[in-house]
Amino acid sequence: MTSQRHTTQRPGSTVVRCRAVARRFGSVPALTRADLAVDEGEILALVGENGAGKSTLMRIIAGEIAADAGEVSVDTAVGLVRQQLSTVPGLTVIEQIALAAPAGGRVDWRRLRREVTELMDSTGLEVPLDTQADRLPVSLQQRVEILSVIHRGARCLLLDEPTTYLTPHEVDGLFEMIRGLTPTGVSAVFISHKLREVAAFCDRVSVLARGETVATFDEPPFDLAELGRAMTSKTAAVDPGRGRSHRGDRGRARGDHDGTRHNRMRLRAGSALAVAEGEIVGIAGVAGNGQDELVATLTGLRRHGAFAPVLLDGRDVTSLSPWRRRRKGVRLVPSNVKQAAVAAEATLADNLLTARVDPRYTRRGGWLERSEVDERTDDCLRDYGVVATGHDQLAGELSGGNLQKFVVARELAHDASVLIAHEPTRGVDFAAAAQIRRRLDRFAEGGGGVVLLTSDLDELLELSDRVHVLYNGDLSQSFPAEELSVGRLGELLGGIDRGATA
Ligand SMILES: Nc1ncnc2c1ncn2[C@@H]1O[C@H](COP(=O)(O)OP(=O)(O)OP(=O)(O)O)[C@@H](O)[C@H]1O
Numbered sequence: 001m002t003s004q005r006h007t008t009q010r011p012g013s014t015v016v017r018c019r020a021v022a023r024r025f026g027s028v029p030a031l032t033r034a035d036l037a038v039d040e041g042e043i044l045a046l047v048g049e050n051g052a053g054k055s056t057l058m059r060i061i062a063g064e065i066a067a068d069a070g071e072v073s074v075d076t077a078v079g080l081v082r083q084q085l086s087t088v089p090g091l092t093v094i095e096q097i098a099l100a101a102p103a104g105g106r107v108d109w110r111r112l113r114r115e116v117t118e119l120m121d122s123t124g125l126e127v128p129l130d131t132q133a134d135r136l137p138v139s140l141q142q143r144v145e146i147l148s149v150i151h152r153g154a155r156c157l158l159l160d161e162p163t164t165y166l167t168p169h170e171v172d173g174l175f176e177m178i179r180g181l182t183p184t185g186v187s188a189v190f191i192s193h194k195l196r197e198v199a200a201f202c203d204r205v206s207v208l209a210r211g212e213t214v215a216t217f218d219e220p221p222f223d224l225a226e227l228g229r230a231m232t233s234k235t236a237a238v239d240p241g242r243g244r245s246h247r248g249d250r251g252r253a254r255g256d257h258d259g260t261r262h263n264r265m266r267l268r269a270g271s272a273l274a275v276a277e278g279e280i281v282g283i284a285g286v287a288g289n290g291q292d293e294l295v296a297t298l299t300g301l302r303r304h305g306a307f308a309p310v311l312l313d314g315r316d317v318t319s320l321s322p323w324r325r326r327r328k329g330v331r332l333v334p335s336n337v338k339q340a341a342v343a344a345e346a347t348l349a350d351n352l353l354t355a356r357v358d359p360r361y362t363r364r365g366g367w368l369e370r371s372e373v374d375e376r377t378d379d380c381l382r383d384y385g386v387v388a389t390g391h392d393q394l395a396g397e398l399s400g401g402n403l404q405k406f407v408v409a410r411e412l413a414h415d416a417s418v419l420i421a422h423e424p425t426r427g428v429d430f431a432a433a434a435q436i437r438r439r440l441d442r443f444a445e446g447g448g449g450v451v452l453l454t455s456d457l458d459e460l461l462e463l464s465d466r467v468h469v470l471y472n473g474d475l476s477q478s479f480p481a482e483e484l485s486v487g488r489l490g491e492l493l494g495g496i497d498r499g500a501t502a
Contacts, residue, residue, distance in 0.1 A: 017037045021035075023056055040187055050387065313328075353373050384408065
């Protein structure tokens with residue numbers, strides 16, 4: 001497809017320009033012909049399916065990696081907020097920001113603190129400056145990165161999915177702040193899979209598909225359907241099964257196993273949370289209200305008294321290690337897949353192997369059946385449409401969304417009985433998100449139990465049978481999902497009228 005660009009006269013000079021940029025990683029062509037122009041004072045959205053090359057283009061503009069071909073000119077100070085967090089273990093937030101600050105002699109801590117406090121006031125992005133950054137929930141770590149880049153004096157912000165961990169309120173705050181800066185000539189490139197955010201906040205949209213710029217939309221309002229079509233224009237047909245499933249229909253299908261809902265398999269935290277076979281139990285809550293603690297307690301990573309004991313199949317498994325729980329079928333999609341679910345330097349096949357306990361992988365005598373592992377890995381990649389070269393590719397080389405799909409595939413593969421899914425569609429494009437939702441649904445229909453923690457309220461209501469609200473470390477009673485709406489959930493999330501806590 002030829003690149004389409006409808007130019008209009010815009011004020012402000014162009015501060016970043018890329019023409020016909022190409023870049024390969026080994027045999028993988030990440031970019032084939034990317035064009036991009038960012039003008040002073042504008043917010044440009046960069047959209048595209050998982051693996052389209054968005055992050056690669058940002059890394060080239062930021063000077064982290066070089067292009068193989070094409071022209072790149074950058075006439076301003078750019079600051080990249082990466083998809084993957086770069087929190088340095090052991091440092092406090094203010095130390096982390098000092099580390100990223102422009103070099104030059106000793107740090108004037110007083111001044112730094114004053115500047116960052118002012119920045120927090122003006123952006124509404126609050127963080128505790130004296131807390132160790134790696135102990136903060138990922139949502140706050142993301143805020144630290146954004147503050148750090150702005151504090152460093154970047155005039156063109158390259159924001160690679162900066163809103164994945166932010167609440168809608170924080171997203172509003174972030175854009176209000178950037179809008180406040182644009183009259184002074186600051187510009188931003190904003191990568192997001194949430195087209196609603198793109199439509200609400202951006203001046204222009206550039207679309208990448210399979211490494212090539214296929215369209216640029218210059219005038220809001222943007223036609224989201226047309227945007228979606230441009231994004232998928234170079235890939236196979238979008239899955240026709242996309243769209244909402246209906247809880248009622250699904251419930252009936254599940255009940256039809258044999259007319260009853262089995263309680264054979266249960267995971268239970270205290271008396272509050274119980275997940276039966278065939279059930280998806282949603283946990284709603286603003287990040288930082290105890291989600292990480294709940295997930296850690298359910299999976300055995302840590303024990304938080306408020307949620308223990310944990311029962312599986314009616315037996316107390318509170319003292320079982322995460323590994324032994326895995327052997328009993330408890331699986332996890334963590335909220336930060338890249339850091340917590342894979343070894344980036346290992347191949348996908350090795351990542352499948354180390355995460356699973358499967359007798360099929362060993363011959364008699366304990367020898368590893370390598371070809372079986374490789375085949376299973378390729379099955380996962382194929383089933384979930386993961387863009388990868390094959391089982392031998394290193395996990396760290398996958399794009400963010402493709403890695404997410406791989407981890408969901410791995411965790412849901414055979415022998416899973418309970419899945420703890422924490423933001424399972426984070427960072428994936430809309431077609432892949434719909435596919436992951438269908439897989440969760442199908443897993444439940446097949447008798448699995450799912451604990452779903454997601455900040456996407458539509459997703460929560462679409463998938464869950466019942467919903468608990470987590471607020472300030474307390475789980476509410478559960479509400480049947482069909483009695484809830486996004487508006488009602490919003491009230492519950494804010495702690496208004498939460499119903500009795502269990
Ligand atoms: N360091 C690397 N080594 C090998 N392949 C890579 C590397 N970085 C990126 N790729 C590949 O380049 C392609 C583009 O990746 P990129 O991360 O730019 O996509 P993206 O559009 O940002 O995707 P997402 O929306 O999933 O974040 C992918 O196929 C990816 O696997």
